Amino acid sequence: RVESVSEGEPPLSQGDNPSPAPATEARHPPGGLSDGKTFHDRVHDQIHMPRLLVAVIDTPEFQRLRKLNQLGSVPFLFPGAVHTRFEHSLGVAHLAGRLVKHLRAEQPELGITDADVLCVMLAGLGHDLGHGPFSHLFEHFVNEERERQQSDAQPAKKGAAERWTHEQMSVKLLGRICGGLPLDELGLPSWQEDLAFALALIEGLEPGEPFPKNVGRSKGKRFLFDVVANKRNGIDVDKLDYFMRDAVGCFGKEGIDCHISRLIRCCRAIETKGEIQICYEEKVALSLGDIFMLRAKLHKHVYQHHTVKAVDLMVADILRAAGRHFTVRGSKGPVALLDVVNDDVAFTRLGDTVLDAIEASTDTRLAAAQELIEQLRRRKLYPMVGYLQLEDGATPPDAASVAKYLVDNTPQAKEEDVHVEVVTIKCAASKDARNLVAGVEFFNPKKNKGRTFPIEERMSPLFTPAAFVERTLLAFARRDAVAPAFRRAFDRWRRLQKSPRRPSGTMNPKLDLKNSPACRRLDYGSGH
Numbered sequence: 001r002v003e004s005v006s007e008g009e010p011p012l013s014q015g016d017n018p019s020p021a022p023a024t025e026a027r028h029p030p031g032g033l034s035d036g037k038t039f040h041d042r043v044h045d046q047i048h049m050p051r052l053l054v055a056v057i058d059t060p061e062f063q064r065l066r067k068l069n070q071l072g073s074v075p076f077l078f079p080g081a082v083h084t085r086f087e088h089s090l091g092v093a094h095l096a097g098r099l100v101k102h103l104r105a106e107q108p109e110l111g112i113t114d115a116d117v118l119c120v121m122l123a124g125l126g127h128d129l130g131h132g133p134f135s136h137l138f139e140h141f142v143n144e145e146r147e148r149q150q151s152d153a154q155p156a157k158k159g160a161a162e163r164w165t166h167e168q169m170s171v172k173l174l175g176r177i178c179g180g181l182p183l184d185e186l187g188l189p190s191w192q193e194d195l196a197f198a199l200a201l202i203e204g205l206e207p208g209e210p211f212p213k214n215v216g217r218s219k220g221k222r223f224l225f226d227v228v229a230n231k232r233n234g235i236d237v238d239k240l241d242y243f244m245r246d247a248v249g250c251f252g253k254e255g256i257d258c259h260i261s262r263l264i265r266c267c268r269a270i271e272t273k274g275e276i277q278i279c280y281e282e283k284v285a286l287s288l289g290d291i292f293m294l295r296a297k298l299h300k301h302v303y304q305h306h307t308v309k310a311v312d313l314m315v316a317d318i319l320r321a322a323g324r325h326f327t328v329r330g331s332k333g334p335v336a337l338l339d340v341v342n343d344d345v346a347f348t349r350l351g352d353t354v355l356d357a358i359e360a361s362t363d364t365r366l367a368a369a370q371e372l373i374e375q376l377r378r379r380k381l382y383p384m385v386g387y388l389q390l391e392d393g394a395t396p397p398d399a400a401s402v403a404k405y406l407v408d409n410t411p412q413a414k415e416e417d418v419h420v421e422v423v424t425i426k427c428a429a430s431k432d433a434r435n436l437v438a439g440v441e442f443f444n445p446k447k448n449k450g451r452t453f454p455i456e457e458r459m460s461p462l463f464t465p466a467a468f469v470e471r472t473l474l475a476f477a478r479r480d481a482v483a484p485a486f487r488r489a490f491d492r493w494r495r496l497q498k499s500p501r502r503p504s505g506t507m508n509p510k511l512d513l514k515n516s517p518a519c520r521r522l523d524y525g526s527g528h
Contacts, residue, residue, distance in 0.1 A: 032187020033114050039090060042083075043245050047094040052118055052186035053125050057090075060348065061129060061173050065089060067351025071246060072134040073311035074302055076379075081249040081302075085128045085135070088242055095237035095260065096124035096227050102264050103223075103278075110269055116217075116224065118187045119194050122174070123201035123228045124237060129177075130169025132340075132347065133354045134315055139166050141316050142341055145323065164341050167229075171199045172344055190216050204229030207275065219276075223269040226278040233439035235278075235288065243294050250302050263287060272441050272452045279441040279452050289436035293465070296427030304423050306474060310381040313419055313476055314372060315355070321369035322358050383483045385418070386475030386490035388497075392467040396422045399473070402493060406475065409489040410482055418486060419476045428468040435464055 036050040049057065056062055065086035074081045100120050104112035132138030146161040175195065183191035193216030200212050204225055211219035230236035240263070244254050266281035280288065302308070319337060327334035330346030337354075340346045358366055359373045386406075390396055403420040407413045428436050441452040475490055477483040 033117060041087065041091055041094070043241070043248060044091055044094055047090065048097075049090070049093065049125075050118060050121065050187060052181075052183070052188065053093055053121060055181050055186060056122070056125060056174075056177055059177050061177050062086075062089075062126075064348055064351060065128065065131075067353055068131055068133070068135060069352055070135070070242065071249070071302070072137050072352075073308050073315060074250070076311045077305055077307045078250040078302065080252070081246065083245055083249045085131055088245055089125050089128050091241040091245060092127060092228065092238050093121045093125035095241055095264075097121045099227055099237060099264050099267070100224070102267070103269055107269060110223075111220070115188055115190070115194055116221065119198040120201060120224055120227050122178075122198040126174035126177070126198075127170055127202045127228055127238060128166070129173040130166035130171070132166070132169075133319075133350050133352050134312070135166075137312050137315060138319070139164070141319050142338075144316075145320070145338055167203050169341065169344070169347065170202050173348065174202070175199060176344065193217075201225060201228050204231045206231050207273075221276075223276045223278050230278075232277060233437075235280075235291070235440060239295070240291070243291060243298065246298055246302065247294065250298075259287075268443065268449060270441070270443060270450060270452050277441065279443050282442045282444050282455075285437055285440075285442060285455050288440060289464075292427050292436045296425055296470075299425040300470070304425060304472075306384050306387065307381065309421075309423075309474060310384065310476055311376070313382055313478075314376050317478070318355065318358065318369045318372045318376075321372065322366055325363055325365040326354075326358055326361065326369070380480075382419070382476045382478055383480060384474065385477045385483050385486035386420075386473065386494070388473040388494055390422075390471040390473060392469070394471075396424075396471045397473065397497070402473065402475065405493050406486050406489045409492065410485040413482050413485065417478050417482050419478065421474055423472045423474060425470045425472075426468060427465060436468075 032052055033050050036048060037054050038046055038048050041047050063086075066084055068085040069075060069081075070083045070085055070088050071078075071081045097117060097120070100112060100117050103110060104117070132142070142164050143161070146164065150161040178195050178198075183195060188194040193214065196212070197215035197217060200215055201224065205211070205222070211222055226232060226236065228236055228238055240260055244260070247254050263280070263284055266284045267278050269276050270279045271277075272279065323338040324336050326337045328337065328340055328346040328349050329335075330340070330343040332343075335343045335346040340350060355373055355376075358369050361370075386402075399420040399422050403415070403418050406418050406420070407415055410417075428438055435455060437455050440454070442455060443449055443452050475486065477486045
């Protein structure tokens, strides 16, 4: 018999929570929301997971998230930032449930069902299943290697290689997990359409994008796509959780005085511009602005800190050096590290511990990767040889051109000795921002709950930044021997940028070297 755990009476420990019984023995209450387990979370305290989500949690695919640090290489800078994708996923599922339950209680006319709540929570729980080792770093690594392989195989072929995303893998893995569960007995009676809906919620919908037809719901529930992966303005429970969780892990506190409960209580689903979307009371505009400022702060001082970037570059080089020689047990035998995204069985065997596995291997072909790991263990990081914060509104220089200048002006330097990238950090909800919350619709409950409006110029100038985008040029040397010469060359290049006239032959702004391994241009405005 399965014993129910009340939300008001949490067990003394995680071990006291009941595990889901086999499908042949289970008895489930209608809807499947009340029965389940209670977890203790460092950010949200006591959180309740319905039986369906518990069944997903107790699978090898989901338990793998315990081996993925939420922030990848950041613990090399902030030792306390060792929280995992596992706990973040629980937090997102919890917040997703709270938000949708709030909308159901406040707006019964929306017709939100228990199955809707379960689908949104399920999407929140599984949205990060597809992350590889070191999370976003692995995604960039895979796509760079795909582009390099296509360029080597077909030099004359134009167009970028097919990109791989962790969202695609998340959908694939969650579909595989749910395919082995009795979804109809766990609260999803129309399980095929319900599962299709949950998977669609992970990928999200762009504004104006056609509503999917195979999800068993009308476009009147379009607002549910704004909960987990909001592609309209970026305010979703995924970001709310990791902003708070990352700030606690790095700084020891939440970073801003932002009460998530207040934000949830102050939202409604309102038809605006032909689509029903989640809107917020006007009075929380400053709080939402604080959230975007926190995002910018985290990118500036944590995610894109030069120490983190140096470690990321070294880890990427390790994965590249081991790519064809390190193999993982897949569905049909050994699979090379570079190919694991094509085999979901092999993929689910990988975590951040892949560096330990490479280091412990007796394969002599991994010597170069093992040497880099040894260097990383001794904290002999790639030295930064150039840093330039670009002026607001200025066109950023081409990273490949800068890399070529450094190599050409450094004796005995090779193209692979230097890495240059332009990092872009954004702090607003919209690309064409005039204030922090551009793109968010607001309402005034004292006047008209059904009428929305943007804040536009009414945002206080006291809390509006002078700029909404910051671009920084970073340069790293892969060899200590050439680092001093690279620094001198970078200083000369920087002085040339301030000269009224650029000497001919020093820089060619039209030079197209974007496929060079020495450069990479990244945009970190939409998340992490």
